[in-house]
Amino acid sequence: MPVVHYLLQDGSTRTIDAPAGRSVMEVAILNNVRGIDAECGGCCSCATCHVYVDEAFADRLAPPDEMESELLDGVASERRAGSRLSCQIVLDATLDGLTVQVPASQI
């Protein structure tokens, strides 16, 4: 199972063994990770699952599609190079150790 590290705004880290095939958002919700609300349930329409992906993993992810990119343009926190919607990142073995930071506006 891939491990995901969630860096939270209080300075703590949640490290979770995640089942492959789940999204980073789903794993956060199932484990009560603070700051990832996922109001649309993963339909790519709310952007409340915004995270900053560690740059070490940037080249392991497919780039955001047009819909995700448009939503990222309107996120509450600053859009950065590593900005992604966590509902669009499906975990597999290649993402073991993935580190994502929850933005400051999502606490």
Ligand code: FES
């Ligand atoms: S959960 Fe709504 S856009 Fe990701």
